[in-house]
Amino acid sequence: MSKKRYLFYISQNYSYAILRPLQKIILARGDEVRWFLMGDQVADKFLKSTEQRLLTIEETIRWQPHAVFVPGNVVPSFIPGVKVAVFHGFDSGKVDSLGRSDHFNIRDCFDLYCTQGPESTKPFQRLAEKHGTFKVVETGWPTLDPLFKPDDSVITKRDDRPVILFCSTFSPRFSCAEVVYDKVKQLSQDSQWRWLVQFHPKMNRDIVEKYKKLDNDNLSFVETDDVLPLLKEADVMLCDTSSVLIMFLLQGKPVVTFNNKTNWPHLLNVNDVKGLEIAIEQALGRPPELLDEIQRYCTRIHPNRDGCSSERVLAATDDLIDNGLVGLKRKPLNIFRNLKMRKILGYWKL
Structure with missing residues (x-):
């Protein structure tokens, strides 16, 4: 039986x-x-020496992938293979204007x-x-x-202090990083807790540099x-609206949010920096x-x-590869978006 070829299209x-757990299963079965x-x-x-990269779009098309996995919003239609959305995060409740x-x-x-649970499956259905x-x-x-397979990575804490992980989204409309800076600075000068700070890669560099100092x-900082080891190490997360907070919650650990507009009962939300310390102490108490x-x-x-979501994603993808797009309508031509992607990638062949 010939090997299946899977392309990871990332930006x-x-x-x-996001994709390495999937890669592990694919390679283990010989594809x-x-x-x-x-x-x-x-x-x-960030590519490992064992991971193989296609350098040009021409080379990618010649490779003829059976499926393309995308942890993002768009992928060119002119790349061969079924296109599979695996998402770059959860729906954290953020909406536009x-x-x-x-x-x-x-x-x-x-x-x-490939949806994550009923909360996302039903709207997509x-x-x-x-x-x-x-x-x-x-x-x-x-x-x-890997989050649900603790044997894969054992986190050894530096000491016995509680660990607070502070994550923030990059959008100025939703980010709390600038607002809580002075409070985090003050609390980090007290040795009762240890802090880990990790931001979205698109975070304003001036804010990043402030926290690095x-x-x-x-x-x-x-x-x-790969944020998963940080999620495992921390006892409580401080966040705003970043979807990484959902990943943290899935461990059964509390999250303190600042100025989160969702009013969800599974979050400890505060709207004033003066309340942060009390909220973190409450979260560390793990109220039933x-x-x-x-x-x-x-x-x-x-x-x-x-810990077996990768296997389920591959099973659903292989079913589409093996049986084709039976029962699906043809997609709209999407001319403007595809022209835009052709321009970005410099590819004009039909």
Whole structure:
């Protein structure tokens, strides 16, 4: 039996960690993986020596992938293979100025959406019925497979102090990084807790540099393409609206949010920096009613916590490869978006 060829089409550094659990399963069964890095916001320095990259779009098309996995919003239609959306995060409740959630925006690029849990599956199923151009399978998120397999990476804490992980989104509308800076600085000078700080890769560089200067025995600024070890190490997260908070919650650990507009009962939200310390202390106490709310939420958002989401994604993808796009309508031509991608990639062949 000939090997199947799977392309990983990425444009952000965090995509490496999203797709590597999937790569592990693909290679273990003897099939092939290639990476295509699109744009200047993804760095090849994060590629491992054992990982193979396709350098040009021409080379990628000649390789003739059976499927293309995308932890992003768009992928060119002129790359061969079924197009599979595996998402770059969860729907954290952020909406644009018109009240629309970008998480459920259909851009006519994908044949299959591999959803994370009922909370995302149901809206995508309604959209699939409306558009008729793609399938939806609830698989769980491959990114989280190592999170549910503790033997894969054992975190050794530096000391016995509670660890607070501070993460923030990059959008000025939603980010709390600037607002809470002085409070985090103050709290990090107190040795009762140890702080880890990790921001979205698109975070304003001036803010990044401010936090880097806080580095001391109690606070470490971490730049990484894989946030999972930080999630495992921390006891409580401080965040705003970044979807990474959902990944943290799935461990059954509390999250303190600042100025989060969702009013969700599974979060400890504060709107005044004066309340941050008290909220963190409350979270560290792990109140049973809060943990119950977290568990109820996690069941809706990502019920599969067996560490086998990668296998389910591959099964759904292979079904599409083997049986074709039976029952699906042809996608709209999407002329403007495809012309834009051709221009970005410098590819004009038919």
